[in-house]
Amino acid sequence: MDPIKVAIADDHQIFRKGVILSMRSYTEFxxxxxxxxxxxxxxxxxxxAPDVVLCDLKMPVKDGIDTTKQITKxxxxxxxxxxxxxxxERFVGHLMDCGAAGYLLKSTDPSEIxxxxxxxxxxxxxxxxxxNKVLVKKNYSRQKFNPTLTTEIVVTDREKEVLTLVCLEFTAAEIALKMDISSRTVEAIKDRMMERFGVxxxxxxxFFAMKNQLID
Structure with a gap:
């Protein structure tokens, strides 16, 4: 199996080199x-052509927020x-809305990275x-989320099942297997919900499902 290709953007060279050095023993990367x-x-x-980018927030020329938006686009x-x-916590919600896949602090242990x-x-x-702590904080629920629905949010039983499995971190292929449907159908259901919810x-x-209590 080919190693996962990783890029890192940080204006502090010592930190950058430290992250790379601390993960040198992980041959998966x-x-x-x-x-x-x-x-x-x-x-x-x-x-x-990296698979994953580790990106700092505060950087000269172009910061991590704008960079994340550009990459996800x-x-x-x-x-x-x-x-x-x-x-x-305000950064967490905003960056996730911008398309970031995760948010780690620089004090994070290499094993968690x-x-x-x-x-x-x-x-x-x-x-x-x-x-996860952000999800239960009221200040996140007050942040602008840009949902497309202004009335009561209604999801079908199938959409609810997909949402539940997404929140449990199952992949589209795993969801398809559990629900006995095709991966393409799962992706179609997710795409429709993303369009409706504005994510x-x-x-x-x-985030949307948990914040709006769409799952049990």
């Missing part, structure tokens, strides 16, 4: 790109994991206790 800021990352992204197959010192990368490659997102990916679906 191969670092293919280092960047000092978002602009440098984006300029080399197509050539490096132009390279939707690349998973972005935010790796930052900002322990601010490894776990996060593997999870986003498997399920599309990684929800650690810090991110961009499985992370957004999970």
């Amino acid at each position: 191969k670092f293919v790109l280092e960047a000092n800021n978002g602009e440098e990352l984006l300029a080399n992204l197509a050539e490096a 132009d390279y939707p197959h690349i998973r972005v994991i935010i790796l930052t010192m900002y322990e601010d 490894k776990k996060a990368i593997l999870e986003v490659m498997k399920t599309g997102f990684y929800l650690n206790p810090f991110v 961009k990916n499985s992370v957004g679906l999970a």
